Amino acid sequence: MLQLDKRLDDWTAVRRDFPCTDARVFLNTGTLGPVATPVMDRYLAAMRQWNAAGPGASDVYVGWRNRVETARAKLAAALGCRAESLSFFANVTDAINVALVGLRLPAGARIITTDEEHGALVGPLTQLALSGARIDVVPFGAGGPDLVARLADAMDQAPTTLLALSHMSCETGAVFDARALADEAHRRGVLVMLDGAQAAGQMPMALDAWGVDLYPFNGHKWMGAPTGSAGLYIAPAAAERVALTYVGDGVGWSTGYPAAWTETRPTDGRRFEYGTRNWPCWVAWGDVVDYRAALPGDPHERQRQLAHTLRQALAAMPGVVVRSPDPVGGIVTIEVDGFSGEALYQALLARGVVGRRVRRPHLDGIRLSVAYFNNLEDLESAQAALAQLQALR
Ligand SMILES: Cc1ncc(COP(=O)(O)O)c(C=O)c1O
Numbered sequence: 001m002l003q004l005d006k007r008l009d010d011w012t013a014v015r016r017d018f019p020c021t022d023a024r025v026f027l028n029t030g031t032l033g034p035v036a037t038p039v040m041d042r043y044l045a046a047m048r049q050w051n052a053a054g055p056g057a058s059d060v061y062v063g064w065r066n067r068v069e070t071a072r073a074k075l076a077a078a079l080g081c082r083a084e085s086l087s088f089f090a091n092v093t094d095a096i097n098v099a100l101v102g103l104r105l106p107a108g109a110r111i112i113t114t115d116e117e118h119g120a121l122v123g124p125l126t127q128l129a130l131s132g133a134r135i136d137v138v139p140f141g142a143g144g145p146d147l148v149a150r151l152a153d154a155m156d157q158a159p160t161t162l163l164a165l166s167h168m169s170c171e172t173g174a175v176f177d178a179r180a181l182a183d184e185a186h187r188r189g190v191l192v193m194l195d196g197a198q199a200a201g202q203m204p205m206a207l208d209a210w211g212v213d214l215y216p217f218n219g220h221k222w223m224g225a226p227t228g229s230a231g232l233y234i235a236p237a238a239a240e241r242v243a244l245t246y247v248g249d250g251v252g253w254s255t256g257y258p259a260a261w262t263e264t265r266p267t268d269g270r271r272f273e274y275g276t277r278n279w280p281c282w283v284a285w286g287d288v289v290d291y292r293a294a295l296p297g298d299p300h301e302r303q304r305q306l307a308h309t310l311r312q313a314l315a316a317m318p319g320v321v322v323r324s325p326d327p328v329g330g331i332v333t334i335e336v337d338g339f340s341g342e343a344l345y346q347a348l349l350a351r352g353v354v355g356r357r358v359r360r361p362h363l364d365g366i367r368l369s370v371a372y373f374n375n376l377e378d379l380e381s382a383q384a385a386l387a388q389l390q391a392l393r
Contacts, residue, residue, distance in 0.1 A: 071286025173331025
C-alpha cells in the first residue's frame with residue numbers, strides 16, 4: 001500500500017504530484033492522463049528492481065505476476081465487480097477486439113453503434129462488417145434518455161444481436177444511464193458492450209449493478225494509471241459467451257500436447273491473459289486506486305465542478321458554441337466561429353494550452369479535458385487564450 005503523507009490534505013498539494021501542470025495548461029487527460037508522482041516513483045523503482053535482479057529472475061517476475069492479483073482485487077472493488085470478471089490488457093483496443101471477436105457473432109448479425117465512436121471500435125466493427133455483419137449507426141447526440149430511446153427504437157426496427165457504443169462520447173463527454181440501456185437491450189435479448197475508455201475515471205463505476213455484458217475500459221486516461229493499462233469486464237452472466245481468440249502460455253487452460261485443450265478457468269477473466277507482460281504496470285494501477293482513495297475529496301466531483309465552471313465561462317463568450325452537455329465528467333467541447341478545430345488546437349497549443357481537436361461531419365472544434373489536478377487558473381488561462389484568438393480575428 002502506498003504511504004500517503006500530509007501533503008495530500010488539499011488539492012494544491014495534489015497538483016504538485018502532476019509535473020505536467022508546471023510547464024503548460026494540460027487539458028488533455030481524455031487522450032492520455034498523467035500518473036501521480038508517488039505512484040510513478042514506485043512503478044519506476046519496481047522496474048529498476050526488476051532490471052537490477054536480472055529480468056529473467058523468476059523470484060522477481062513471478063512475484064510481480066502474483067502482485068497483479070492484489071491490483072485486480074483493488075480495481076474490482078473500485079469498479080463494483082468481482083476480480084474474476086476482469087482481464088488486463090495493454091490498451092482498450094485489445095480488449096474491444098478480444099470481446100467482439102470472442103462473441104463469435106453469427107453471420108449477418110446486426111450490431112447497432114453510434115456516430116461518435118473511436119477508431120478502437122470503428123476498426124473492429126468494420127472488420128466484422130467485411131465478414132457479413134450489418135452495422136447500423138444512430139446519433140450519439142447529447143446522450144441521456146434520448147439516446148437510450150433512439151437505441152430502443154433502432155432495436156425494434158430489425159432483429160439485433162449487439163449494441164456496441166461508448167459509454168461516454170470521446171467527442172463531447174455526453175453520457176447515458178448504462179443500467180437503463182442494459183434493461184432495454186436485455187428485454188429484447190440483445191447483448192450490450194460499452195466502451196468505457198472515457199467513462200472510467202470520469203464518473204463513479206458500478207459494473208455489476210449496471211448489468212452491461214461487456215465493458216472494456218482504460219487505466220491510462222482518466223484513472224491515472226501508467227500507459228499500458230486497460231481492462232475488460234465481462235458480466236458473470238456473459239462470461240461463457242466470449243470464446244478465446246488469442247491464446248498462449250497463460251493461466252486459463254491446460255493442454256495435452258498437441259491437441260487436447262481444457263479451459264481451467266472458463267469463466268475467469270485471466271483466461272485472456274498470456275505471455276510475458278509488463279506486470280509492474282498493472283500493479284501500479286492498484287497503487288492508483290489507493291492514491292485516489294486518499295485524495296482530499298471525490299476526484300469525480302471535483303473535475304465535474306471544474307468542467308461545469310469552464311463550460312459556463314466559455315458559453316458566455318461571443319462566438320463560442322459549447323457542444324458538450326452539462327458535464328457528468330471533465331470534458332468540455334467547443335466550436336469557435338471562424339476557426340476549424342485544427343486551427344483552434346494549433347493556436348491554443350501555441351499559447352501553452354493542450355487540448356485535442358475534434359473533427360466529425362457534425363462537429364469541428366476542440367475538446368478540453370479537465371481533470372481533478374487542474375485548477376481554476378488553468379481554466380482562466382484557457383479562457384484568456386481563446387479571448388486572445390478572437391481578438392486577433
Ligand atoms: C472512446 C475511446 N475508445 C477507445 C480509445 C482507444 O484507447 P486505447 O489507445 O487505450 O486503445 C479511446 C482513446 O482516445 C477512446 O476515447
